[in-house]
Amino acid sequence: MKYQVAIIGGGPAGYTAAEAAGRAGLSVVLFEKRALGGVCLNEGCIPTKTLLYSAKVFDTARHAQKYAVATAEPSFDLAKIIARKQKVVRKLVLGIKSKLTGCGVHIVTGEAVIADKNHVQCGEEVYECDNLLLCTGSETFIPPIPGVESVPYWTHRDALDSKTLPQSLIIVGGGVIGMEFASFFNSLGTQVTVVEMMDEILGGMDRELSALLRADYAKRGITFLTSTKVVSLEGDEQAVRVAVENAGGPAVLEAEKVLLSVGRRPVTKGFGLENLDLQKTERGQLCVDSHMQTSVSGVYACGDLTGFSLLAHTAVREAEVAVHHIAGVADEMSYRAIPGVVYTNPEIAGVGETEESLQRKGIACRTVKLPMAYSGRFVAENEGVNGVCKLILGENDVILGAHVLGNPASEIITLAGMTISLGLTAGQWARMVFPHPTVGEIFKEACAESR
Numbered sequence: 493m494k495y496q497v498a499i500i501g502g503g504p505a506g507y508t509a510a511e512a513a514g515r516a517g518l519s520v521v522l523f524e525k526r527a528l529g530g531v532c533l534n535e536g537c538i539p540t541k542t543l544l545y546s547a548k549v550f551d552t553a554r555h556a557q558k559y560a561v562a563t564a565e566p567s568f569d570l571a572k573i574i575a576r577k578q579k580v581v582r583k584l585v586l587g588i589k590s591k592l593t594g595c596g597v598h599i600v601t602g603e604a605v606i607a608d609k610n611h612v613q614c615g616e617e618v619y620e621c622d623n624l625l626l627c628t629g630s631e632t633f634i635p636p637i638p639g640v641e642s643v644p645y646w647t648h649r650d651a652l653d654s655k656t657l658p659q660s661l662i663i664v665g666g667g668v669i670g671m672e673f674a675s676f677f678n679s680l681g682t683q684v685t686v687v688e689m690m691d692e693i694l695g696g697m698d699r700e701l702s703a704l705l706r707a708d709y710a711k712r713g714i715t716f717l718t719s720t721k722v723v724s725l726e727g728d729e730q731a732v733r734v735a736v737e738n739a740g741g742p743a744v745l746e747a748e749k750v751l752l753s754v755g756r757r758p759v760t761k762g763f764g765l766e767n768l769d770l771q772k773t774e775r776g777q778l779c780v781d782s783h784m785q786t787s788v789s790g791v792y793a794c795g796d797l798t799g800f801s802l803l804a805h806t807a808v809r810e811a812e813v814a815v816h817h818i819a820g821v822a823d824e825m826s827y828r829a830i831p832g833v834v835y836t837n838p839e840i841a842g843v844g845e846t847e848e849s850l851q852r853k854g855i856a857c858r859t860v861k862l863p864m865a866y867s868g869r870f871v872a873e874n875e876g877v878n879g880v881c882k883l884i885l886g887e888n889d890v891i892l893g894a895h896v897l898g899n900p901a902s903e904i905i906t907l908a909g910m911t912i913s914l915g916l917t918a919g920q921w922a923r924m925v926f927p928h929p930t931v932g933e934i935f936k937e938a939c940a941e942s943r
């Protein structure tokens with residue numbers, strides 16, 4: 493069987509590429525060994541956000557009196573929350589499948605192995621292709637902490653499927669995934685401790701906003717241990733003990749469960765990648781050009797496999813760029829305006845540069861900072877909640893970065909991303925008409941304030 497495009501991996505990168513190539517009239521085969529939709533749909537973006545939404549509804553119900561609404565004592569059913577999450581995932585996975593078949597994509601279930609750049613084997617079958625897209629994604633990194641092999645630790649998969657609520661949970665890693673689970677379990681009443689090796693949670697996000705979010709969750713009962721290293725683990729199904737070390741000396745934390753969430757790493761082994769002899773960076777990442785093409789012509793790599801950003805929307809855009817190159821449509825990948833969002837409650841989102849990243853690059857900038865209360869809609873919908881919006885301006889007041897702490901940061905950050913992509917100045921952005929009242933108007937206010 494011969495195809496113009498063969499794609500290994502059916503996550504956001506793979507299914508986007510397959511759909512785009514199918515729509516472009518190319519013959520496409522897509523290999524997926526686990527579940528169509530990849531990590532994002534089955535065990536990442538969508539399931540976490542579904543659980544977090546239930547937690548948010550519960551939080552809102554508990555605090556309904558702030559909005560002059562009386563409710564009986566709210567409660568939740570964790571098994572039903574998990575069941576709803578499965579239903580949402582099933583629905584979306586079916587949607588992807590029907591879109592792909594609608595575009596004529598041949599979906600092959602099974603583990604694909606690369607023989608050479610024009611041949612992929614899956615089971616007994618060998619598939620010939622003109623172009624090969626590698627979209628194998630990433631996997632959880634389990635740190636080699638002494639004792640880890642004998643402790644029944646949780647990864648995100650276990651945390652997503654546990655139908656019983658742990659009384660206490662230690663989360664090792666205060667990054668995005670760790671903080672989203674911290675938020676979920678804290679809302680439902682678990683005693684959560686977050687252990688982070690760096691001196692602040694959410695590395696890569698705006699440092700000041702991350703600290704504000706941390707302080708907010710600390711008030712709600714989460715214990716944070718930053719600049720703290722986990723040195724060993726021990727325990728069983730009843731309790732785990734996590735030995736840590738920080739400037740205060742050694743200590744042992746105990747909880748019912750421990751969730752390891754220290755990062756993810758690209759899947760580069762077990763599918764014959766070595767048969768392609770692709771060029772790698774010093775850090776071992778695959779080298780790709782601005783069309784997502786590797787050092788071998790006709791072989792592309794997209795999504796978490798490249799190790800650039802480990803975000804689904806980056807994977808989607810990279811896949812579009814790769815397929816455009818194959819189809820002869822002018823396009824190039826840019827990482828200048830990739831939004832990052834943490835779906836805690838409140839959410840935190842940022843796009844472009846932070847003050848810290850510019851400082852590292854030695855680029856001068858000006859920061860405009862406003863309380864979210866400058867947006868009437870935010871005040872109407874966030875009783876007793878503070879938030880912050882920050883714009884980072886470069887030379888001639890060009891927008892270089894935007895950062896928001898407050899709901900719905902995830903929705904409004906796209907406005908800033910578009911502005912950064914287009915290279916607009918604060919003055920140009922301020923001339924856009926924003927619907928009133930919306931939380932997004934905060935950006936117009938910030939631009940006005942910058943004058």
Ligand SMILES: Cc1cc2nc3c(=O)[nH]c(=O)nc-3n(C[C@H](O)[C@H](O)[C@H](O)COP(=O)(O)OP(=O)(O)OC[C@H]3O[C@@H](n4cnc5c(N)ncnc54)[C@H](O)[C@@H]3O)c2cc1C
Nearest residue numbers: 501503504505525530531532536604629795796802803804
């Ligand atoms: C808990 C969690 C929450 C997350 N939340 C968000 C979020 O809110 N927003 C966001 O942008 N990102 C989020 N992410 C990250 C997001 O899931 C990934 O960035 C995204 O899934 C990457 O897409 P991908 O297509 O590169 O890889 P993946 O989604 O990992 O898909 C790769 C696919 O390739 C398949 N595969 C691998 N090797 C083979 C082979 N040899 N043969 C056949 N198939 C193969 C795998 O089975 C897998 O299905 C989250 C991740 C986690 C773990």
